Amino acid sequence: MEAKKSIYIIDINDITSKNDSLNYTIDKEFFSSFENDEVLDANCDVKILIEKSNNSTKFDLTIEGTLSVQCDRCLEEVIFPIDFYTVIYVKSTSEIEENTWNDNGEDEILWVNPNNATIDFKQYIYDSLMLSLPMQRTHGNENIGEQECNSDILKLITFVEEKEEEEE
Template sequence: MNVLEAYQIPILSLEDKVYQYSFTGNEEFFAAFEQEWVQKGEFNANATLDKSATMIQVRLVIDGHLKLICDRSNEEFEFPIHLDEKIIYKYSDHNEDMGDNLFLLDRKSPKLDLSQDLFDFIALQVPMKKLHPRFVKPLEEHVDGELIYTTDPEDDKNADQEPEMDPRWAALKKLTDNN
């Protein structure tokens, strides 16, 4: 049996109402995509499928972690993921990706395969620079979620003094001041 078949939902026999589905994934799921971007990790996904006569709306809530290799130390570490995404499938006479999580879905499609969408959402969580948590500076606690800009106190002392001018510029400035 193909590992990705577990992420397919039979939709032809569904009535127009809301359905709940749960999926789990691990290394076997990531290996099925034959790529090197994400190889290890585990996740739980809850899908809320709202079927109507003209479309299917799917809300995916994904929680889990990926095992990544730190770019700096080459150590493996767990990278937490939490996603809440919405996908809309509008019924049509053919399948087509319209972008921005909007798809045309052939009315005759017997199943809705969420495996690629799950993988894409998870893979997009992988940061460009993968750093072990010990290399990441913790964010300071902010009051009421506001971002507070702070400066180094040494910078305030130096702000009152004019920066020293390059002697070459100083010589040129003397020439312009004489006019």
């Protein structure tokens, strides 16, 4: 086990100033560390603005950039823009043992025990990015502009499918 503390795990007790910020760059390696080979390439900037008040710590999180995955149709790489924004409030209470997520409809609230007042942004960023990918991962998706399927491969797929039908 590596003793070095992850840069993504933030201890609320360590935040001493009222306003602070965090920046991360998400690349392919980030996804490899989750053993995710679905994401072929990644280039995202994460900006987190921190605002500490008496009863909570507010994290203003923005993720912008691109993720590349395999096109469901032509199997070539397709690049999706990522534009994710959320606000997380971390509040502490000794009434709970384990960190608990709560959703009030608009903002997300993470309740933490004062003795273990940490938030792991690695898992959070990973989940947010995976959820940002559309269900239909194909070229021609309305969110991605001018990218188109590889027409040679499409022709080939259609040819093989027709051939299979003939043989049936």
